[in-house]
Amino acid sequence: MASVRQQQDVDIQTITVLPGEDNVIEEEILVRPLHRAMGSVTVGAALVASLFTAAAPAQAGTGHGKPGKHWDAPACDRVVSDGSLSHTRDGGASFAPTTTAERPSYYQLVTGLETLAAPNRLLATDINGRVTRSTDSGCSWETIAKLGSGHWYVSPARDGSAYVWELRGDRVYRVAGSTVTKMPAFDGEKLGGLYGLTANPRRTGHLRAVTDDGRVLESRNAGRTFRAIGTPVPLAEVGPHTMFYDAEVATADFDRIVVGVSDAGLFTSDNAGRTWRRAKLGAAGDKVNGFSLAISPVNPRVVYSKALNVTELEAGESGRHLYRSTDGGRTFKPVVDQFQDGEDVVIHNGGWIRPDPTDADVAYFEYGDPWSGTNLYRFDADDDELTIRHSNHHGIGALAVSPADPDVLHAGLTSVPGDAPLSGDGA
Numbered sequence: 001m002a003s004v005r006q007q008q009d010v011d012i013q014t015i016t017v018l019p020g021e022d023n024v025i026e027e028e029i030l031v032r033p034l035h036r037a038m039g040s041v042t043v044g045a046a047l048v049a050s051l052f053t054a055a056a057p058a059q060a061g062t063g064h065g066k067p068g069k070h071w072d073a074p075a076c077d078r079v080v081s082d083g084s085l086s087h088t089r090d091g092g093a094s095f096a097p098t099t100t101a102e103r104p105s106y107y108q109l110v111t112g113l114e115t116l117a118a119p120n121r122l123l124a125t126d127i128n129g130r131v132t133r134s135t136d137s138g139c140s141w142e143t144i145a146k147l148g149s150g151h152w153y154v155s156p157a158r159d160g161s162a163y164v165w166e167l168r169g170d171r172v173y174r175v176a177g178s179t180v181t182k183m184p185a186f187d188g189e190k191l192g193g194l195y196g197l198t199a200n201p202r203r204t205g206h207l208r209a210v211t212d213d214g215r216v217l218e219s220r221n222a223g224r225t226f227r228a229i230g231t232p233v234p235l236a237e238v239g240p241h242t243m244f245y246d247a248e249v250a251t252a253d254f255d256r257i258v259v260g261v262s263d264a265g266l267f268t269s270d271n272a273g274r275t276w277r278r279a280k281l282g283a284a285g286d287k288v289n290g291f292s293l294a295i296s297p298v299n300p301r302v303v304y305s306k307a308l309n310v311t312e313l314e315a316g317e318s319g320r321h322l323y324r325s326t327d328g329g330r331t332f333k334p335v336v337d338q339f340q341d342g343e344d345v346v347i348h349n350g351g352w353i354r355p356d357p358t359d360a361d362v363a364y365f366e367y368g369d370p371w372s373g374t375n376l377y378r379f380d381a382d383d384d385e386l387t388i389r390h391s392n393h394h395g396i397g398a399l400a401v402s403p404a405d406p407d408v409l410h411a412g413l414t415s416v417p418g419d420a421p422l423s424g425d426g427a
Contacts, residue, residue: 110412230273
């Protein structure tokens with residue numbers, strides 16, 4: 001266990017979105033189908049925790065699109081943002097100040113944050129539906145679109161663009177520069193809602209997604225149309241009330257897919273969903289909830305998961321672990337335990353895992369709340385070491401590693417309204 005160290009034939013009219021414009025993308029869509037897809041915040045500990053850990057896909061950074069070679073580290077002492085976007089150079093102990101103070105009157109949670117293939121470009125989304133970009137390595141941010149409220153995520157593409165999508169949504173938005181294009185909806189009632197989406201870093205316009213019905217979808221025209229491929233995840237084998245938690249498509253091996261579910265833990269496919277295998281997570285017969293996933297962008301055989309072993313929990317143990325696989329998600333072993341060695345290690349239901357985009361041995365995750373602040377964890381499998389950096393922020397909703405300097409971490413900082421203390425038990 002890790003030691004702990006503290007420290008195609010579719011015409012779409014696009015719209016250039018002006019900063020601050022509401023409900024931006026209601027463009028006319030002219031489609032000649034090629035194919036039809038088959039196939040309040042009350043400040044209380046329990047409620048705040050539920051907001052932070054709502055059933056949503058892990059914002060697992062996969063380095064989609066492989067950012068270009070000419071990135072620069074941020075050359076600024078202060079970030080031009082509303083307080084929700086900043087960066088750290090010391091592993092999360094401190095963050096660059098922002099021009100607008102944090103702690104707005106509304107709930108602020110960045111759900112998606114990615115570096116793009118175009119140098120010095122980043123794109124972020126938040127729970128209030130804002131799409132925000134930076135063109136100077138995160139030194140300044142501007143809102144280019146406002147979508148409806150929801151859990152929005154970013155999937156970078158190889159050409160410097162990106163795809164924005166909503167949890168359980170039925171369409172994608174393509175973002176190229178400040179131009180946002182709303183793609184046609186697919187049949188969500190038939191296929192389910194999006195629970196993970198990845199752009200192929202080797203082929204422009206090629207997307208793969210997994211829905212909450214366990215179906216794998218594919219688009220070869222930048223999200224204009226989707227079709228079901230392979231076979232659905234065999235959820236019925238687990239039980240009639242199996243819950244779907246997360247899904248990841250590997251960028252370094254586009255046929256590898258891992259999904260997290262209740263009771264059965266994880267399922268993996270190495271052939272784009274044609275067949276599925278139940279992962280070995282815990283002892284034989286253990287009931288495990290596989291909440292969060294991340295696949296290394298440099299080695300697709302390395303997979304991370306935050307999971308709860310319910311069998312261990314019922315036996316009086318914490319049951320919560322960060323698991324790691326080195327065989328593509330077939331077998332996992334726990335590498336970090338909750339409250340290990342009496343240290344402040346909290347592994348909650350859900351939340352993101354961010355693998356380092358250049359080192360498959362390194363992954364980040366976090367836990368934060370308004371009373372005790374935030375711990376940013378860095379696990380290094382090579383040294384079997386967990387490093388913890390604490391700050392007084394309410395949480396880190398998303399994280400991205402700078403392509404110019406792996407010590408620079410771009411972060412979406414969470415703010416919960418109210419006068420909740422930053423330390424203590426919140427009583």
